[in-house]
Amino acid sequence: MNEHHTHHTGAGALPRPRRILLATAAVGAALALAATGCARGEDDAAGNTATGDTEGQAQVLDEAASGGDTCNAGDHGIEPFELTERKVGFSQSEAESNPFRITETQSIKDEAAARGIDLITSNAQSDFSQQISDVQDLMSQGAEVLIIAPLNSDGWKPVLDQARADAVPIITVDRPINGTACEDYVTFIGSDFVEQGRRAADQMIDALGGEGEVAILLGAPGNNVTTDRTSGFLERIEAEAPGIEIVFQQSGDFTREGGQSVTEQLVQSQPDISGIYAQNDEMGIGAVTALNGAGKAPGDVEIVTVDGTRAAVEYIVDGWISAVVESNPRFGPLAFEAASAFGAGEDVGTQLIITDREYDAENAEEELPHAY
Numbered sequence: 001m002n003e004h005h006t007h008h009t010g011a012g013a014l015p016r017p018r019r020i021l022l023a024t025a026a027v028g029a030a031l032a033l034a035a036t037g038c039a040r041g042e043d044d045a046a047g048n049t050a051t052g053d054t055e056g057q058a059q060v061l062d063e064a065a066s067g068g069d070t071c072n073a074g075d076h077g078i079e080p081f082e083l084t085e086r087k088v089g090f091s092q093s094e095a096e097s098n099p100f101r102i103t104e105t106q107s108i109k110d111e112a113a114a115r116g117i118d119l120i121t122s123n124a125q126s127d128f129s130q131q132i133s134d135v136q137d138l139m140s141q142g143a144e145v146l147i148i149a150p151l152n153s154d155g156w157k158p159v160l161d162q163a164r165a166d167a168v169p170i171i172t173v174d175r176p177i178n179g180t181a182c183e184d185y186v187t188f189i190g191s192d193f194v195e196q197g198r199r200a201a202d203q204m205i206d207a208l209g210g211e212g213e214v215a216i217l218l219g220a221p222g223n224n225v226t227t228d229r230t231s232g233f234l235e236r237i238e239a240e241a242p243g244i245e246i247v248f249q250q251s252g253d254f255t256r257e258g259g260q261s262v263t264e265q266l267v268q269s270q271p272d273i274s275g276i277y278a279q280n281d282e283m284g285i286g287a288v289t290a291l292n293g294a295g296k297a298p299g300d301v302e303i304v305t306v307d308g309t310r311a312a313v314e315y316i317v318d319g320w321i322s323a324v325v326e327s328n329p330r331f332g333p334l335a336f337e338a339a340s341a342f343g344a345g346e347d348v349g350t351q352l353i354i355t356d357r358e359y360d361a362e363n364a365e366e367e368l369p370h371a372y
Contacts, residue, residue, distance in 0.1 A: 056370040059328050059354045065192055070347035071182035078167045080345040081144075083336070084116055089143030091135045092123045093151035093175075098256075098282055099309040103372040104149060104174065104329035111332030115340075128152050135159045139168060145343075146170045147335050153178045153224050160184040171338055173331040175224060181350035186342050189334050189352040191327050193225050197232025199358065200304045203323035204237070204244070204275050207302035211243035212274025215266050217259050217287060218251040219279040226251075229279045229306060248273070252283040259286025267294045273301055281307035281324065288320045308359065310371040316364035324364075326356040329372065 073080045090112075096102045105121070112119035120141055124131035128151045135148060139162060146168055150156070156177045163170055163184075170177070170185040179185055204214060216233065219226035230249075237244050248270055252258030259278055263286065266273060278284035284305030291301055298319030305312055308326035315321040334352060342348045359367060 056367070057328075057330060057372070059189075059330055059334050061334070062192075062353045062355045065195075065353040066349050067351050069181060069350045071186050071342070071350050072347050073169075073342055073345050075182050076169060076186065076342075078169055081343040083145065083340040083343045086144040086343070087118045087120065087142050088112060088145045088147065088336075088339070089135070089138030089141070090119060090121045091131060091138060091146070091148045092121065093131055093149050094126045095123060099311070099372055100280075100307055100327070100329045104331060107330040107332035108147060108335065109332075111336045115336055117336070124151060126151060128155060132156070132159055136162060139163065139166060144168055145339050147331075147339070148172050148177065149331075150175045150177050152222075156184075169339070169342060171335050173335055174329070187338050187348050187350050187352055189331055189338065190354065191356055192353050193228030194232035194235075196306050196325050196327060196356065197229040197234075198236040199232075199325045199356075200229070200277055200306055200323075201233045201236035201240070203304045203325065203358070203360065204233075204277055204302065205241045207304065207322040208241075208244060208275050210241045212302075213245050213247045213270065213272065214275040214277060215248035215263075215270065215273055216246060216250075217262055217276060217278040217283040218249055219254045219283075221251050221253075226279060233277055244275075252278070252286065254280050254282060256282040256286040256289075259283030260290045261286070263287040263290035264294070267291065267296075275302040275304070275322075278303060278305040280327075281305045281309040281312035284321060284324075285311055285315065288315055291320075308357070308371050310368065313359050313364050313368050313371040316359055316361060317368070319361075322360070324359040326358065328354055328356055 090108050092101065092105050094101050096105050109119065120138060120143060122134035122138060124134050131151050135146060136159060138146065146163065148170060150172055153176055156179065160179055172185055172188045174190050176188040177185055216230065218230065248266055250262045252262045259282060267290065276287050278287055284303050287303055302322045303320065304323050305321060306325045306327055308324055308328065312321055312324050316324060338348050
Protein backbone atom coordinates (compact mmCIF):
# COMPACT_ATOMS: atom_id res chain seq x y z
CA MET A 1 0.00 0.00 0.00
CA ASN A 2 1.47 3.35 -0.98
CA GLU A 3 2.30 6.14 1.40
CA HIS A 4 -0.37 8.51 0.15
CA HIS A 5 -3.05 5.92 0.61
CA THR A 6 -1.97 4.95 4.10
CA HIS A 7 -1.96 8.58 5.17
CA HIS A 8 -5.38 9.22 3.66
CA THR A 9 -7.19 6.37 5.28
CA GLY A 10 -5.52 7.26 8.56
CA ALA A 11 -7.03 10.75 8.33
CA GLY A 12 -10.47 9.33 7.65
CA ALA A 13 -13.59 11.40 8.14
CA LEU A 14 -13.09 15.05 8.93
CA PRO A 15 -12.37 15.41 12.64
CA ARG A 16 -14.15 18.55 13.88
CA PRO A 17 -13.97 20.16 10.43
CA ARG A 18 -14.41 23.72 11.69
CA ARG A 19 -10.96 23.63 13.25
CA ILE A 20 -9.52 22.73 9.86
CA LEU A 21 -11.36 25.55 8.12
CA LEU A 22 -10.38 28.23 10.59
CA ALA A 23 -7.12 30.16 10.53
CA THR A 24 -5.12 27.44 8.87
CA ALA A 25 -1.87 29.34 9.42
CA ALA A 26 -2.29 29.47 13.17
CA VAL A 27 -0.09 27.17 15.23
CA GLY A 28 -2.88 26.55 17.70
CA ALA A 29 -5.24 25.39 14.97
CA ALA A 30 -2.59 23.11 13.53
CA LEU A 31 -1.97 21.57 16.93
CA ALA A 32 -5.69 21.12 17.49
CA LEU A 33 -6.01 19.42 14.12
CA ALA A 34 -3.12 17.08 14.88
CA ALA A 35 -4.52 16.22 18.27
CA THR A 36 -8.04 15.48 17.08
CA GLY A 37 -6.72 13.61 14.06
CA CYS A 38 -4.72 11.26 16.27
CA ALA A 39 -7.46 10.75 18.81
CA ARG A 40 -10.39 10.25 16.48
CA GLY A 41 -12.97 7.82 17.79
CA GLU A 42 -16.26 6.41 16.59
CA ASP A 43 -18.08 9.67 17.22
CA ASP A 44 -15.71 11.56 14.92
CA ALA A 45 -15.85 8.88 12.26
CA ALA A 46 -19.60 9.33 12.16
CA GLY A 47 -19.22 12.99 11.24
CA ASN A 48 -20.39 12.56 7.67
CA THR A 49 -23.01 9.84 8.08
CA ALA A 50 -25.72 12.33 7.11
CA THR A 51 -24.43 12.27 3.54
CA GLY A 52 -23.98 8.52 3.48
CA ASP A 53 -20.21 8.91 3.25
CA THR A 54 -18.14 6.36 5.12
CA GLU A 55 -15.00 7.31 6.98
CA GLY A 56 -12.86 6.40 3.99
CA GLN A 57 -15.03 8.31 1.49
CA ALA A 58 -15.02 11.74 3.13
CA GLN A 59 -12.88 14.58 1.81
CA VAL A 60 -9.86 15.39 3.96
CA LEU A 61 -8.08 18.74 3.84
CA ASP A 62 -4.38 19.12 3.11
CA GLU A 63 -3.64 21.94 5.51
CA ALA A 64 -0.14 22.64 4.20
CA ALA A 65 -1.32 22.94 0.59
CA SER A 66 -4.30 25.09 1.57
CA GLY A 67 -2.17 27.98 2.82
CA GLY A 68 -2.93 30.52 5.53
CA ASP A 69 -5.10 33.19 3.88
CA THR A 70 -8.56 33.47 5.41
CA CYS A 71 -11.81 35.32 4.92
CA ASN A 72 -14.67 36.18 7.26
CA ALA A 73 -17.99 37.94 6.81
CA GLY A 74 -16.65 41.25 8.07
CA ASP A 75 -13.70 41.19 5.67
CA HIS A 76 -16.11 40.38 2.83
CA GLY A 77 -18.44 43.24 3.79
CA ILE A 78 -21.30 40.90 4.68
CA GLU A 79 -23.31 40.87 7.90
CA PRO A 80 -22.97 37.57 9.81
CA PHE A 81 -25.86 35.16 9.35
CA GLU A 82 -27.20 31.77 10.39
CA LEU A 83 -26.88 29.42 7.42
CA THR A 84 -30.05 27.47 8.23
CA GLU A 85 -32.01 30.71 7.78
CA ARG A 86 -30.62 31.32 4.30
CA LYS A 87 -31.65 29.91 0.93
CA VAL A 88 -28.65 28.31 -0.80
CA GLY A 89 -28.24 27.98 -4.55
CA PHE A 90 -26.08 25.31 -6.17
CA SER A 91 -25.00 25.62 -9.80
CA GLN A 92 -23.79 22.41 -11.45
CA SER A 93 -21.81 22.87 -14.66
CA GLU A 94 -22.25 19.52 -16.39
CA ALA A 95 -24.99 16.95 -16.82
CA GLU A 96 -25.27 14.39 -14.06
CA SER A 97 -24.41 11.69 -16.59
CA ASN A 98 -21.03 10.60 -15.22
CA PRO A 99 -20.14 9.34 -11.74
CA PHE A 100 -18.22 12.46 -10.70
CA ARG A 101 -21.07 14.90 -11.34
CA ILE A 102 -23.72 12.51 -10.01
CA THR A 103 -21.80 12.10 -6.75
CA GLU A 104 -20.95 15.80 -6.48
CA THR A 105 -24.55 16.97 -6.84
CA GLN A 106 -25.89 14.27 -4.54
CA SER A 107 -23.35 15.19 -1.87
CA ILE A 108 -24.53 18.82 -1.96
CA LYS A 109 -28.19 17.79 -1.81
CA ASP A 110 -27.65 15.28 0.99
CA GLU A 111 -25.74 17.73 3.16
CA ALA A 112 -28.32 20.47 2.65
CA ALA A 113 -31.08 18.05 3.66
CA ALA A 114 -29.13 16.88 6.71
CA ARG A 115 -28.71 20.50 7.86
CA GLY A 116 -32.32 21.49 7.12
CA ILE A 117 -31.25 24.03 4.49
CA ASP A 118 -33.50 25.29 1.70
CA LEU A 119 -31.52 24.38 -1.45
CA ILE A 120 -32.29 25.32 -5.05
CA THR A 121 -30.24 23.88 -7.89
CA SER A 122 -29.51 24.31 -11.59
CA ASN A 123 -27.55 22.42 -14.25
CA ALA A 124 -25.88 24.17 -17.19
CA GLN A 125 -25.39 21.00 -19.26
CA SER A 126 -21.80 22.03 -20.18
CA ASP A 127 -22.95 25.39 -21.62
CA PHE A 128 -20.98 28.21 -20.00
CA SER A 129 -23.31 31.04 -21.03
CA GLN A 130 -26.16 28.95 -19.62
CA GLN A 131 -24.31 28.60 -16.32
CA ILE A 132 -23.90 32.37 -16.01
CA SER A 133 -27.62 32.73 -16.66
CA ASP A 134 -28.35 29.91 -14.21
CA VAL A 135 -26.49 31.57 -11.36
CA GLN A 136 -28.15 34.92 -12.01
CA ASP A 137 -31.49 33.11 -11.98
CA LEU A 138 -30.64 31.39 -8.68
CA MET A 139 -30.10 34.84 -7.15
CA SER A 140 -33.37 36.10 -8.64
CA GLN A 141 -35.07 33.13 -6.96
CA GLY A 142 -33.76 34.32 -3.63
CA ALA A 143 -30.49 32.43 -3.20
CA GLU A 144 -28.55 34.24 -0.45
CA VAL A 145 -25.51 31.91 -0.54
CA LEU A 146 -24.07 30.35 -3.71
CA ILE A 147 -22.13 27.12 -4.17
CA ILE A 148 -20.80 26.94 -7.73
CA ALA A 149 -19.11 24.09 -9.61
CA PRO A 150 -17.76 26.23 -12.48
CA LEU A 151 -17.48 24.94 -16.02
CA ASN A 152 -14.69 27.46 -16.72
CA SER A 153 -12.61 29.70 -14.48
CA ASP A 154 -12.87 32.90 -16.59
CA GLY A 155 -15.88 34.95 -17.61
CA TRP A 156 -17.63 35.27 -14.26
CA LYS A 157 -17.57 39.08 -13.89
CA PRO A 158 -21.35 39.60 -14.37
CA VAL A 159 -22.09 37.08 -11.62
CA LEU A 160 -19.37 38.36 -9.29
CA ASP A 161 -20.55 41.97 -9.67
CA GLN A 162 -24.16 41.05 -8.95
CA ALA A 163 -23.27 38.84 -6.00
CA ARG A 164 -21.10 41.56 -4.48
CA ALA A 165 -23.83 44.17 -4.93
CA ASP A 166 -26.39 41.87 -3.29
CA ALA A 167 -24.02 40.67 -0.52
CA VAL A 168 -24.29 37.04 -1.66
CA PRO A 169 -21.20 35.00 -0.67
CA ILE A 170 -19.84 32.51 -3.23
CA ILE A 171 -18.13 29.20 -2.52
CA THR A 172 -16.60 27.43 -5.53
CA VAL A 173 -15.99 23.68 -5.62
CA ASP A 174 -13.92 21.44 -7.90
CA ARG A 175 -12.73 24.24 -10.21
CA PRO A 176 -11.79 27.78 -9.18
CA ILE A 177 -13.24 31.06 -10.42
CA ASN A 178 -10.61 33.61 -11.35
CA GLY A 179 -11.12 36.59 -9.10
CA THR A 180 -10.00 38.08 -5.79
CA ALA A 181 -10.49 35.96 -2.69
CA CYS A 182 -12.66 37.56 0.02
CA GLU A 183 -13.79 40.18 -2.49
CA ASP A 184 -15.27 38.14 -5.34
CA TYR A 185 -15.67 34.83 -3.51
CA VAL A 186 -15.15 33.31 -0.06
CA THR A 187 -13.20 30.14 -0.79
CA PHE A 188 -12.26 27.53 -3.37
CA ILE A 189 -12.55 23.88 -2.29
CA GLY A 190 -10.90 21.31 -4.51
CA SER A 191 -7.97 19.13 -5.47
CA ASP A 192 -4.50 20.20 -6.61
CA PHE A 193 -4.77 19.21 -10.28
CA VAL A 194 -1.06 19.72 -10.98
CA GLU A 195 -0.22 17.37 -8.14
CA GLN A 196 -2.71 14.85 -9.54
CA GLY A 197 -0.75 14.94 -12.79
CA ARG A 198 2.52 14.39 -10.96
CA ARG A 199 1.10 11.44 -9.07
CA ALA A 200 -0.29 9.94 -12.27
CA ALA A 201 3.22 10.24 -13.73
CA ASP A 202 4.68 8.47 -10.71
CA GLN A 203 2.25 5.61 -11.25
CA MET A 204 3.10 5.45 -14.96
CA ILE A 205 6.83 5.45 -14.25
CA ASP A 206 6.36 2.57 -11.82
CA ALA A 207 4.15 0.64 -14.24
CA LEU A 208 6.60 1.00 -17.15
CA GLY A 209 9.82 0.72 -15.18
CA GLY A 210 10.75 4.17 -16.44
CA GLU A 211 10.82 3.31 -20.16
CA GLY A 212 8.35 3.28 -23.03
CA GLU A 213 6.11 5.32 -25.32
CA VAL A 214 3.13 7.00 -23.68
CA ALA A 215 -0.02 8.63 -25.03
CA ILE A 216 -2.05 11.27 -23.20
CA LEU A 217 -5.83 11.40 -23.53
CA LEU A 218 -6.41 15.07 -22.79
CA GLY A 219 -9.53 16.45 -21.17
CA ALA A 220 -11.62 19.32 -22.51
CA PRO A 221 -9.55 21.90 -24.42
CA GLY A 222 -8.94 25.19 -22.62
CA ASN A 223 -10.03 23.78 -19.26
CA ASN A 224 -7.75 24.48 -16.29
CA VAL A 225 -8.12 20.86 -15.14
CA THR A 226 -6.75 19.66 -18.48
CA THR A 227 -3.91 22.19 -18.40
CA ASP A 228 -2.89 21.39 -14.83
CA ARG A 229 -3.11 17.60 -15.11
CA THR A 230 -1.00 17.81 -18.26
CA SER A 231 1.68 20.12 -16.85
CA GLY A 232 2.10 18.08 -13.68
CA PHE A 233 2.43 14.85 -15.63
CA LEU A 234 4.93 16.21 -18.16
CA GLU A 235 6.98 17.92 -15.45
CA ARG A 236 7.39 14.70 -13.47
CA ILE A 237 8.11 12.52 -16.52
CA GLU A 238 10.79 14.95 -17.73
CA ALA A 239 12.40 15.13 -14.31
CA GLU A 240 12.24 11.47 -13.31
CA ALA A 241 11.89 9.29 -16.43
CA PRO A 242 13.94 10.37 -19.46
CA GLY A 243 13.32 6.88 -20.86
CA ILE A 244 9.60 7.63 -21.29
CA GLU A 245 8.62 9.44 -24.50
CA ILE A 246 5.28 11.19 -24.94
CA VAL A 247 4.36 10.30 -28.52
CA PHE A 248 0.67 11.22 -28.72
CA GLN A 249 -1.65 13.83 -27.17
CA GLN A 250 -5.27 14.28 -28.19
CA SER A 251 -8.46 15.40 -26.47
CA GLY A 252 -11.10 12.86 -25.59
CA ASP A 253 -13.13 15.70 -24.03
CA PHE A 254 -13.46 13.90 -20.67
CA THR A 255 -16.00 11.45 -22.17
CA ARG A 256 -16.00 7.67 -22.45
CA GLU A 257 -16.91 7.88 -26.13
CA GLY A 258 -14.08 10.35 -26.73
CA GLY A 259 -11.58 8.13 -24.96
CA GLN A 260 -12.63 5.14 -27.04
CA SER A 261 -12.51 7.03 -30.33
CA VAL A 262 -9.10 8.59 -29.68
CA THR A 263 -7.63 5.27 -28.52
CA GLU A 264 -8.95 3.56 -31.66
CA GLN A 265 -6.96 6.12 -33.66
CA LEU A 266 -3.99 5.66 -31.35
CA VAL A 267 -3.66 1.91 -31.84
CA GLN A 268 -3.67 2.45 -35.60
CA SER A 269 -0.95 5.10 -35.55
CA GLN A 270 1.04 3.78 -32.57
CA PRO A 271 0.43 0.01 -32.39
CA ASP A 272 3.33 -0.52 -29.96
CA ILE A 273 2.17 2.09 -27.43
CA SER A 274 3.34 1.20 -23.91
CA GLY A 275 1.12 3.37 -21.75
CA ILE A 276 -1.92 5.64 -21.78
CA TYR A 277 -2.48 8.48 -19.31
CA ALA A 278 -6.20 9.30 -19.37
CA GLN A 279 -7.01 12.54 -17.57
CA ASN A 280 -10.24 11.12 -16.22
CA ASP A 281 -11.69 7.67 -15.62
CA GLU A 282 -14.36 7.94 -18.30
CA MET A 283 -11.74 8.36 -21.04
CA GLY A 284 -9.68 5.56 -19.49
CA ILE A 285 -12.67 3.21 -19.58
CA GLY A 286 -13.22 4.17 -23.21
CA ALA A 287 -9.56 3.33 -23.85
CA VAL A 288 -10.08 -0.12 -22.33
CA THR A 289 -12.98 -0.73 -24.72
CA ALA A 290 -10.84 0.31 -27.69
CA LEU A 291 -7.86 -1.81 -26.64
CA ASN A 292 -10.07 -4.83 -26.06
CA GLY A 293 -11.61 -4.35 -29.48
CA ALA A 294 -8.13 -4.17 -31.02
CA GLY A 295 -7.25 -7.55 -29.57
CA LYS A 296 -5.09 -6.30 -26.72
CA ALA A 297 -5.04 -8.21 -23.43
CA PRO A 298 -5.16 -6.72 -19.90
CA GLY A 299 -1.71 -5.35 -19.09
CA ASP A 300 -0.52 -5.07 -22.71
CA VAL A 301 -0.88 -1.29 -22.35
CA GLU A 302 -0.47 0.32 -18.92
CA ILE A 303 -3.33 2.73 -18.24
CA VAL A 304 -3.30 5.38 -15.51
CA THR A 305 -6.37 7.55 -14.92
CA VAL A 306 -7.69 10.24 -12.56
CA ASP A 307 -11.02 10.27 -10.68
CA GLY A 308 -11.67 7.17 -8.56
CA THR A 309 -14.95 5.89 -9.98
CA ARG A 310 -16.08 2.40 -9.04
CA ALA A 311 -15.94 1.22 -12.67
CA ALA A 312 -12.31 2.32 -13.06
CA VAL A 313 -11.23 0.72 -9.79
CA GLU A 314 -12.95 -2.51 -10.86
CA TYR A 315 -10.83 -2.39 -14.02
CA ILE A 316 -7.73 -2.33 -11.80
CA VAL A 317 -8.96 -5.54 -10.17
CA ASP A 318 -9.51 -6.99 -13.67
CA GLY A 319 -6.00 -6.00 -14.80
CA TRP A 320 -6.96 -3.46 -17.47
CA ILE A 321 -6.05 -0.30 -15.56
CA SER A 322 -2.77 0.03 -13.64
CA ALA A 323 -3.64 2.82 -11.23
CA VAL A 324 -6.17 5.55 -10.50
CA VAL A 325 -5.43 8.86 -8.75
CA GLU A 326 -8.58 9.94 -6.94
CA SER A 327 -10.35 13.27 -7.39
CA ASN A 328 -12.95 13.21 -4.64
CA PRO A 329 -16.30 14.85 -5.62
CA ARG A 330 -18.00 14.66 -2.20
CA PHE A 331 -17.98 18.42 -1.57
CA GLY A 332 -21.20 18.73 0.43
CA PRO A 333 -19.86 18.53 4.00
CA LEU A 334 -16.91 20.87 3.45
CA ALA A 335 -18.89 23.37 1.37
CA PHE A 336 -21.65 23.73 3.95
CA GLU A 337 -19.19 23.73 6.84
CA ALA A 338 -17.34 26.60 5.17
CA ALA A 339 -20.59 28.48 4.52
CA SER A 340 -21.75 27.94 8.11
CA ALA A 341 -18.46 29.08 9.64
CA PHE A 342 -18.32 32.11 7.33
CA GLY A 343 -21.88 33.05 8.23
CA ALA A 344 -21.00 32.80 11.92
CA GLY A 345 -18.30 35.43 11.42
CA GLU A 346 -15.42 32.98 11.70
CA ASP A 347 -12.29 32.81 9.54
CA VAL A 348 -12.44 30.40 6.60
CA GLY A 349 -9.42 29.49 4.49
CA THR A 350 -9.70 31.06 1.03
CA GLN A 351 -8.19 27.95 -0.56
CA LEU A 352 -9.14 24.57 0.87
CA ILE A 353 -7.16 21.87 -0.92
CA ILE A 354 -8.22 18.28 -0.34
CA THR A 355 -6.04 15.19 -0.35
CA ASP A 356 -6.78 12.37 -2.76
CA ARG A 357 -6.08 8.66 -2.34
CA GLU A 358 -4.63 6.38 -5.00
CA TYR A 359 -5.83 2.97 -6.13
CA ASP A 360 -3.50 0.32 -7.55
CA ALA A 361 -3.26 -3.44 -7.88
CA GLU A 362 -2.27 -3.79 -4.22
CA ASN A 363 -5.28 -2.04 -2.70
CA ALA A 364 -8.02 -1.81 -5.37
CA GLU A 365 -10.10 -4.77 -4.25
CA GLU A 366 -9.95 -3.85 -0.58
CA GLU A 367 -10.63 -0.17 -1.17
CA LEU A 368 -13.35 -0.55 -3.82
CA PRO A 369 -16.09 0.53 -1.35
CA HIS A 370 -14.43 3.97 -1.15
CA ALA A 371 -14.83 4.54 -4.90
CA TYR A 372 -17.91 6.35 -6.22
